[in-house]
Amino acid sequence: xxxxxxDRMAEHDSTHWWYRARRDILADxxxxxxxxxxxxxxxxxxxGTGHNLPMLASFGAVDAIEIDPAARAIAxxxxxxxxxxxxxxxxxxxxxxxxxxxxxxxxxxHIEDDVAALRAMRERLAPGGRILITVPAHQWMWSxxxxxxxxxxxxxxxxxxxxxxxxxxxPRKLGYFNSLLFPLAAGARVAGRLTGRDDSDDxxxxxxxxxxxxxxxxxxxHLVGRVPMPPGVSILCFAEPA
Numbered sequence: 001x002x003x004x005x006x007d008r009m010a011e012h013d014s015t016h017w018w019y020r021a022r023r024d025i026l027a028d029x030x031x032x033x034x035x036x037x038x039x040x041x042x043x044x045x046x047x048g049t050g051h052n053l054p055m056l057a058s059f060g061a062v063d064a065i066e067i068d069p070a071a072r073a074i075a076x077x078x079x080x081x082x083x084x085x086x087x088x089x090x091x092x093x094x095x096x097x098x099x100x101x102x103x104x105x106x107x108x109x110h111i112e113d114d115v116a117a118l119r120a121m122r123e124r125l126a127p128g129g130r131i132l133i134t135v136p137a138h139q140w141m142w143s144x145x146x147x148x149x150x151x152x153x154x155x156x157x158x159x160x161x162x163x164x165x166x167x168x169x170x171p172r173k174l175g176y177f178n179s180l181l182f183p184l185a186a187g188a189r190v191a192g193r194l195t196g197r198d199d200s201d202d203x204x205x206x207x208x209x210x211x212x213x214x215x216x217x218x219x220x221x222h223l224v225g226r227v228p229m230p231p232g233v234s235i236l237c238f239a240e241p242a
Contacts (some may be wrong), residue, residue: 002148006071013051016204017214028221040100046107050075089116103132109151118167131239169239176232177224
């Protein structure tokens with residue numbers, strides 16, 4: 001990702017509606033569908049500034065990986081121990097058959113060979129372990145945001161399921177989320193193309209709008225994994241060895 005993306009993440013990951021509500025949605029999804037053992041061993045790959053690490057630590061002992069040095073330093077402070085720097089898809093320094101949960105939250109789209117990355121993660125799962133995956137949805141929504149984030153692709157439910165299967169995994173509870181705000185996001189992407197004002201700025205909106213978006217997005221914590229969601233900005237699922 002561009003340096004500015006990490007800088008904005010560090011500045012806004014505690015206040016931006018998207019980060020705050022997504023953490024709650026993922027925590028509920030893990031609680032209901034993760035089936036983790038007590039004191040689970042957890043690895044987050046591509047943890048950025050570490051904003052998800054406290055949430056993940058509520059489920060067990062967490063390790064993390066981040067390749068950007070500045071973001072890794074912030075994440076290490078949040079985790080209270082060094083965060084690793086081993087890149088995907090090799091994961092050369094990561095123990096095999098070890099983790100009950102591997103979280104890759106908006107990460108797989110950054111990897112050119114997504115199947116090789118998922119396969120490497122599968123090999124690091126303990127028996128009964130799962131991979132929690134989130135990715136951006138809909139290739140037609142490609143924008144300047146994807147460019148500055150160095151994405152290789154956006155996914156459909158079909159293409160994500162195909163990559164998971166090619167890696168020797170099977171998806172569970174694969175579906176959309178960030179659906180309630182999807183019409184607004186889709187309209188903004190289309191308008192940006194039509195006006196030539198495609199913008200990568202993801203700073204928080206004014207405080208009242210930020211609170212409103214957070215409230216709307218957070219409603220999905222009661223829905224995701226329980227009912228089929230309509231098209232959304234993102235896709236999530238658990239993947240487990242086939």
